[in-house]
Amino acid sequence: MIRLRFPGLAGLVLVGLVAAPDARPAAADGPAPGTFAAFADDYYAALFAWDPNQATYAGVHDFDARLADLSAASFARRTADLKKLHQRLKGLRAGSLTDAEAIDAEALEHAIRAELLELETVRDWKRNPVVYLxxxxxxxxxxxKRSFAPPxxxxxxVIGRLKAAPPLLAALRANVDNPPKEFTDLGVIVAKGSxxxxxxxxxxxxxxxxxxxEKLLAEFGAANKPVLEAFEAAAKWLEADVRPKSNGGYAIGADAFVKKLEAEEMLDIPLNKLLAIGEANLKRDRDAFVATAKRIDPKRTPAEVLxxxxxDHPKPEDLVGATRGTIERTRKFLIDKAIVTVPSEVRPTIAETPGFMRTGGxxxxxxxxxFETKATEAFYYVTPPEPEWEPKRKAEHMRQFNRTGMDIITIHEAFPGHYLQFLYAKQYPTKVRKLYFCGTNAEGWAHYAEQMVVEEGYGAGDPRVRLAQLNEALLRDCRYIVGIKLHTEGWTVEQGKxxxxxxxxxxxxxxxxxARRGTYNPTYLYYTLGKLQIYKLRDDYRKAKWANFRLQTFHDEFVRQGALPIKLIRKIMLPGDTGPTL
Incomplete structure (x- = not known):
């Protein structure tokens, strides 16, 4: 998966609006007032002022010494200001926009509606400690980790952000009330990792x-000490005080689930039809898995073959090295087979997932x-088992990193998945497309890549590679169904497991x-959903291009558009098309 930050995935990322200096990465002569370009600048300037982490990630460094204000009053201001932004954007959409502006405006309207749904209905800021921790x-x-300025x-x-950290933990205690046990458990992990x-x-x-x-180092020490103590206290508080009283429900309900998909993914489809699509895809992949396992060894059950x-997996201490070895194999295949243009020689750095990020991935x-102009460091994280786990649990965890399956994971995370797609980020044609992120696009592309690369010959027809790919597909198919069941049909985590x-x-x-991830990431069906949408787009694009269709051209055009919802990608790649995305 890719770390999720930007609007278009509201619910995983809480964003807000406060009065602040302009943080727009734009030319000195900005756009004329009242234009869509001015609105986009204002929208992102306010976002970066509200959540400085997002500014830093985007490569805008005006707020590097600040953290977000997540007090209840700040969330209230965000809600009111989002509604004003929404009205302003509606007026712009009713006027005269270029084709590119119309697409970007539609994307931002959905982002605003998604954020309002999160703030007013889902309300993770009231029930999930991880939002703060x-x-x-x-x-x-x-x-x-990124060398955009001298150390x-x-x-x-860093010292500025350390000084801003204690109020965040105070807001956690003030705002979060009766969280689900699953959220508290994850909060303990993040607090201890932090x-x-x-x-x-x-x-x-x-x-x-x-x-x-030495003066600077002493200033750091003075700022770091209370933050360390605050996180140690937060971990104890969550374990001793909050966990015994964590009786809240994680399910967001069918109405919010459907609205969330429509706002974030631009998918307007009845819930029963959505579930039927997932169940049918699970059956196809499961049948293919069973048939492939039989090819490998007809005398064993599919589970035994798997x-x-x-x-055959590395030891936990060898996980980073083993992952590093998959990069060149997958990258070379893309180039040799003309699958997609690789626009850079820079490789990602392989590292263990930091402790504060270990929430189930x-x-x-x-x-x-x-908008990062200097730093090029990209990190491909893999998560080893925790040292305190019992041997059986460690072994089960490491089987996910079996040597055949690790190539499929790297196809998803790096080549041609997330890393390659975001190597194109500086080429995305507009500011909105540089900053917008949609799960069915980014995660759908990475999941599509797993299947597509094997179909194009990765593994030279080895059924074990196909089985590993199908194993990943089944995982995503189960996410699709379990997410729906957890949030709309009363399933427990144990039923999901x-x-x-x-x-x-x-x-x-x-x-x-x-299954636990599904409690806080309700619509993690976007992997399979996005993959299916991309396959349909490819089929329709092939029909439109007919004899001129080239797979590499399709892929290059897709990854150059940014991570917009597939509905909008269709408008760009198939002008005039009004067909469904599924």
Missing amino acids: SKPAEGIDLLM ADRLKA AQFFRTDLPAWARTAAGAD ATLTE FASMDTPGA KFFVEQGFIEPEVAFQE
């Missing part, structure tokens, strides 16, 4: 960044933002992590 370490990690200058910004970060990782970096400046693959990609195990051939530990 993740901000400080994430914001400081962004300053540490001492970045350390000064405490470790502030105890060891950050001080080690700060000593190097300060160099001979076990012959998954038992196994791998992720963190790339520089589109059972479904992953029985229908997806997923290891119990992985199944638990996946």
